[in-house]
Amino acid sequence: MAHDQAELLQGTLELLILKTLSLEPLHGWGISLRIRQMSRDVFQVNQGSLYPALQRMQSKGWIRSEWRTTENNRRARYYVPTPAGTRELARERSQWERSVAAVNWILDSTGGPA
């Protein structure tokens, strides 16, 4: 599986976190697991790097956190997107799609006069 893994593009981690949380509130470990599952283990996310990102997003007011009890009766910090976070997700997503389209457009071009 190692050769199929890819480095996560700079800046996309926050986008992925926002997307994940838009489906349901999760604790940090849950987020990392969900991203791995959804990306079919393609992204090699250093799990620790999730937490500074979560803190930054919280400071920006995109997500908030609260301590809840897990299904196994453990206390864990759950993250919930704020309305600002929901708007940010839409914004980052359209930006992402524009970038991808542009990169694809370049890659697909057949070349022309130099």
Add this chain to the structure above:
Amino acid sequence: MKWVAAGRERLRALLFGARADAEMDAELRFHLEQEAKLLREAGLGPREARRQAKLRFGGVERVREEVREARGVRVFEDLVKDARYGARMLRKRQGFTVVAVVSLAIGIGANTAIFSLVNATILRDVPVDRPEELVNVYSASPSDLYGTLSYPNYADLRDGTRDVFSAIGAARNTNARIDRDGGVEIVPASAVTGDYLSLVGVEAQRGRAIGPADDIAPGGHPVVMLTHGYWQRGFGGDPTVVGSELRLSGGVYTIVGIAAAVERSGSLYPRAALYVPMSMHDEVAGLEGQWRLDWWQGPAGPRGDPGRG
């Protein structure tokens, strides 16, 4: 309500730095345990599962540091942003700004003034030598709790408490007329009893201070001691004035000394230009007899230490 969330988070970081750290630790611990559990379920032994979980996580200590940084840096950045926003709003609403600035200025000014007063009268020691041994004596009456004493009362007090206080001094402030070089100058002067200057710690930098031997027969011993300030101002610090004569309120006085630069007048008369013996008060002040009755002002306190003297 983005700013509410951001503000709350900032406040939390500021007020609950330690608590935020503890919560972060609990969160990271939870993560590692969950990951190890996942690996155990995949067939790894407990020890290997813990090891792999840590490996996948990356450096725990570095993550803690980065989270803290994300908390702190944000606070500062937002502070700068808030300050800019504040400045912009103040520029926009100038009327409000003027009112606010003036209110603040008045408030700060009033507080400064009150503090200066409290500092000078209560917090700072009075400018005397060993203030802890000095007491002030007042005559108290229902209408005036801090009344002054008459000279006869002072004399009675002095003579009746010799076994209690090592010395009792008194001073009365007045004005003196100086005739010099064809000009006339009115200066503030302090008439002091023989013990007064040694009591508050006024020493001579040249010549000698006025002492008990100077304060004898009324009108009979015309000597004067200059303060350092007046010596500089009136005589340009000329050292030869000691021993020379000075025409004071119509009489001829001998300058016996110059007070030290650190002036210790007590709190009574910081502006005094010169000291004369109490026995010369009437001559200097140009009064006849009145001060012996009820004009008396401000006795200096007696030394509270009966062993000294």
